[in-house]
Amino acid sequence: MRRRKITERIVQGLMVLSLGALGLCFLSLLLLVVFRGLHGLTPAMLLETPKGGFYLGKEGGIANAIVGSLLLSIGATLLSLAVGLPLAFALQREYSSARMRAATRLMLDVLWGTPSIVFGAFGFVIMQLVGLRTSLLAGTLTLALVILPIMVRTMEEVLRMIPPDFKETVWSLGLTRTEAFLRVLSRQALPGFLMAILLAFGRGIGDAASILFTAGYTDNLPSSLLDPVASLPLSIFFQISTPIAEVQDRGYASALVLLVLVILVQVVAFGLNRRFSRHLIR
């Protein structure tokens, strides 16, 4: 009995230890970015584009990257919403056969698992094919491919979670399925949809590998869809890679900006979800 108790203690200790170690690592990551980042953060940095000699430590800011990242991920989110919403409806039993649904879910899961660098490479192939250069348009399209599976699978789960009695009530009123989904059921699913959209947006803003090939990088703000754009992850990467201390400091500040953006998106997602969930019918 005593030995069993001791084993119990040891295992518990190990578990607490591993959880603690992980927590510590993550905390050090967050604190590191926050403290090193605060050091280099100035208002000018957020509002200006890089001037000549920016990568040698002269003045300028990362406005090009912030604007670029926002444009890319907002565009990609809207695009994949335009395809994803009908897709989520189509994956309900009212619209397609069980086999088709299973096959499509399988494909979406495969696409979800595919590394974003592969999407980047694929986007590059397509760009060569149609003669498009690195541009906002190409980057947005590729990023939309990356976040589409995430968004659709989440939204589709939300629709499937609607209680059956609720659906039956709607059918009994004599609505067609499209009227039911568009006018009634989508209201019930709204909090989940918002969550899916924001999570996809957060994923998009942090993704670097897919836009490396396709969006390019530039110090200027884009003036059309066919201009290359900068993005925050790449901007951080380039600034950190230089040996000059001032530039690196600004790299950490850019990292802080990205971290704040990502956390903000998640917090807003959870907050909205809680707020809108109050009106749901259960």
Add this chain to the structure above:
Amino acid sequence: MSQEESLRLGQVPAIEGTGQAEVGSPAWSATPSFRARVAWDRWCAVFFRGTLGLVHLLALGLLLGLLWKSFPLLGQLSFGELFFSTAWHPLKGQYGFLAFIVGTLGVTLIAMGIAAPLSLLAAIYLSEYAGKRTRSVAIPFIQLLAGIPSVLFGLWGMLALVPGVRLLGTALGFRTTGYCLLSGGLVLSLMVCPIVISVAWEILQRVPMAAREAALSLGLTRWETTRHVLLKLARRGLVVSLVLGCSRALGETMAVLMVVGNVARLPESLFSPVYPLPSLIANNYGEVMSIPRFDSALMLAALILMCVVTAFNLGARALLQQLERGWRS
């Protein structure tokens, strides 16, 4: 507009005699005929189903596009020259992927070796031992971490890990810059943990409470219950969590790229630099045009990556389906 019809459309019914129906929108636009509604429903259904086809087209296009681009290289070099040779000289037309494949596998293995025990223990703790308070803090925190961009992990690796690994390496008598296999594995292990923990936790939550109660009532301790009952019931599910973590690790690009050193040679020790496949693709896209067959080689690398990761994901899915069938019966 009759009262039932307006209720059906979710509008406030017009009250008889107030003339509201005429003042507002004309009645015919608010209530389309039954036939028009059914036609609208049919068209929407066609459109919705069309997007289903789009997904399949996209997946197929992805595979075919990469195959088509890597075909010239596949036709030119033999299987052995491609996958079992370390000779990587794009200018001479030699493309041996062995060093890159070993690099990818090495980094992933180290990452999983560290992440698997840590995150399984953490998941068991959260599911079986932790109180409500710990759980309500830890679960959202883990979800938050799963969403942190990989560049930030790479940053942390460069700043916090690489100097430590360099010290450790020199202390053990290796010549190293700190940018090496071990650093890559460590950074990756941290990135994989949130995924493995959240999947494993969900699986453990789905084990029926009755199984635990039966074991505890026999006088087993918590850990004995976990080991003999939970781990047996949830074994496959935990494997799934590890496989999913693995597939994430295989394709991770930026964070690894920043700390592994990127030298295309077979690693001699944990402290040698390596060059995983995703880094190869990410680092070289600029030179694609100038060297013949180089773009083919990069697309082949992407194709390999995609096939391996997809195989892992499909395996995890099959295991999960088996598991669900087992629990239902």
